[in-house]
Amino acid sequence: MAKDITRPDPAVVLDLLEAFRRSKTMFAAVALGVFDALENGPRPLAELAQELFANSDALERLRDAWVGLQLLKRSEAGYENTPAAAAYLCTSSPRRLTGYVGWSNAVMWKLWAHLEDAVREGTHRWKQAYGWDGPIFEHFFRDEASKREFTMGMHGYGLISSPHVVAAFDLGKFQRLIDLGGATGHLAIAACRRYLNLRAVGFDLPGVVPLAREVIGASPVDDRIDVEAGDFFTDPLPAGDLFALGRIVPDWSEDKIHQLLTRIHARLPRGGALLIAEKLLEDDKLGPRWAQMQSLNMLTCTEGKERTLAEYEALLKRAGFGEVTGCRTASPLDAVLAVKG
Ligand SMILES: C[S@@+](CC[C@H](N)C(=O)[O-])C[C@H]1O[C@@H](n2cnc3c(N)ncnc32)[C@H](O)[C@@H]1O
Secondary structure, eight states, rough: OOOOSEEEEHHHHHHHHHHHHHHHHHHHHHHTTTHHTTTEEEEEEEEHHHTTTTHHHHHHHHHHHHHHHTSSEEEEEEEEEHHHHHHOOTTTOTTTTHHHHIIIIIIHHHTTHHHHHHHHHHSOOHHHOOOOSSOOOHHHSSSSSHHHHHHHHHHHHHHHHHHOOOOOOOOOOOOOOEEEEEETTTTHHHHHHOOOEEEEEEEEOOOOOOOHHHHHHTTTTTTGEEEEEEOOTSSSSOOOEEEEEOOOOGSSHHHHHHHHHHHHHHHSSSTTTEEEEEOOOTTTTOHHHHHHHHHHHHHHHHHHSBBBBBHHHHHHTTTTTTOHHHHOOOSSSSSEEEEEO
8 A cells, every 4th residue: 555645654753742751750750759769669559649748649640650661560569669760760779860860850951941042042051041150060060969969960870881981992001090070980990890900090170079089988999099189171180091081071162172182182191091981973973862862961051062983083183192993882871092192
């Protein structure tokens, strides 16, 4: 039978029409504390509604939707967290992504509400959504709770990706890794766990240092990782033969990236290298979807964007680096290694 081209399949449109509702349904579950409340097993709906200060009819609708979204499962005993919800959506889990979920719900949601204006003007939406001007990380870190929330959100993603990033190349010959903007230190921890002779320094803004010390202190390699406070644009950089930038480059304008890469290049010895952890866009930029969405996310909240390997190579070569190699990983972040020739 001939295909009716006047009535194409509406599935893609219908799916996207609903997509934000699915995200918000998960955000609401985390914000309400549902997965935490079910951490030790099923509970009666009425008891849950009372504990979460929720309307029980509305909560029942949400609960059924969470089953449909594979965040809860129904057994004979009642409704319980699926393994994914238990690992990533409970605040007591070491692998939690609740910080990133909370940040998406409380902060990004309002920035994305102005995406049309971001596209018209080509700039982030902090002022429009919140009335804030000034350096972007002052917004991310507007108070202690936001800083912790944002940084632990990054940490959850980092736990999934950093072991893949440090395994993307053989880094066994390097002695001292300097992880600039290293936050909780998940990349330095993953690197030191994989390369037993490696020592590392997590370098970040002063406000992040206490949390970095806390997370690194609880890791099995804390005797090989130091934490230093500083501004990577202006302060002297620690000495090392391997630098790392994990989810840093897409935050900044091209001028600032050049400034940072040039500083790193000048600080490295010959044969030293820079490891970049980012999701690479395909050469034609038509995928992967996650990187495309993240590039739009960067538009709403930073000065930067996501890039292809060729675009990273151009930035790195302009700063003086020689050989540049990319490696796509099976995790949310890929890896790029640039060597000082
Ligand atoms: C998007 S987060 C990435 C954190 C970490 N590398 C990761 O992948 O999870 C950016 C980090 O850069 C740090 N940062 C921002 N501006 C900085 C600066 N001028 N000097 C040092 N660190 C900075 C922030 O505090 C934050 O921890």
